Amino acid sequence: MPGGDHLILIVEDEQPIRRFLKASLSNEGYRVLEAENGQDGLRLAASQPPDLVILDLGLPDLDGQHVLKQLRDWFTGPVIVLSARDQETQKIQALDSGADDYVTKPFSIGELLARLRTALRHTNRGAAESSVVTIGDLKVDLTARLVYRRETEVHLTPLEYKLLVTMLKHAGKVLTHRFLLREVWGPQDSRENHYLRVFVASLRRKLEDDPARPRYLLTEQGVGYRFAADDPRV
The missing domain is CATH 1.10.10.10 (Winged helix-like DNA-binding domain superfamily/Winged helix DNA-binding domain)
Incomplete structure (x- = not known):
């Protein structure tokens, strides 16, 4: 399977999107962890370090930018920001804070999977x-x-x-x-x-x-x- 043994952490508060992402990633052979808020996402990332994080910026407890900055204190893997925020300033702030890429909602699952593969390939290839x-x-x-x-x-x-x-x-x-x-x-x-x-x-x-x-x-x-x-x- 294309996903190999890669573990993906999804930090997203909207359950339908989490369910859709999990099904799509699982079908591609990835293992998936889910978190519905920032605190749970940080806890899971620390306890079961993933290969890549898909992070929503609009979380109910912590701002996604804050979660990203905390992740980057120790997490070196790729982070793809998934957000309804289409303002350029939000994208720039996320990238400057350590995100590897961003995908704006609504999104194409094909594009997201392609960008995920690119991020993982670049990490592995060096x-x-x-x-x-x-x-x-x-x-x-x-x-x-x-x-x-x-x-x-x-x-x-x-x-x-x-x-x-x-x-x-x-x-x-x-x-x-x-x-x-x-x-x-x-x-x-x-x-x-x-x-x-x-x-x-x-x-x-x-x-x-x-x-x-x-x-x-x-x-x-x-x-x-x-x-x-x-x-x-x-």
């Missing part, structure tokens, strides 16, 4: 830890600092290379504008979003078949970017 990362027709030799597209070397500027490697290290994860600016340009430029637009556009011209319809460097509108390793939109 792609950025090897000296050569290959995704699709792109290859990055981290030791030699060389980038190839279909075996042809692509010449990147130092900042383009740094941005690409930063995104590769977090492939499949939504990265906020603030995070990318801080990692690539430093804290003094953490609000200069136009830097990112210019450099992402340049990378797309060099790495994508069709820069207007990117396969790898995806935009998360109003939030940031995602390097799509195994994304459902690829």
Whole structure:
């Protein structure tokens, strides 16, 4: 079964959604734990550490953002935020607090499962830890600092290379504008979003078949970017 032996913790107060998620995940071969509030979710996560957490932000006892921050004090696995809150500020706050991805209600179970698989694959693969990362027709030799597209070397500027490697290290994860600016340009430029637009556009011209319809460097509108390793939109 695709789920293997992975244990998924669902922290969601709406019973119909919990039941639907449990049935869908179980059918894919995952083991499932359920919690209907934040306190129970934290307790279960501590007593039976899961491989991945699906976390609703609108919980009855604790704000989901608070639960996420407490989880990130010790839990290193992926967290996918599932929420009816569609405001960009909520998404950005969750991602900056340590969420790996978010799915907005109402959601497609196919998309959620695809993002869950991506998060688990990236965790297990540890792609950025090897000296050569290959995704699709792109290859990055981290030791030699060389980038190839279909075996042809692509010449990147130092900042383009740094941005690409930063995104590769977090492939499949939504990265906020603030995070990318801080990692690539430093804290003094953490609000200069136009830097990112210019450099992402340049990378797309060099790495994508069709820069207007990117396969790898995806935009998360109003939030940031995602390097799509195994994304459902690829």
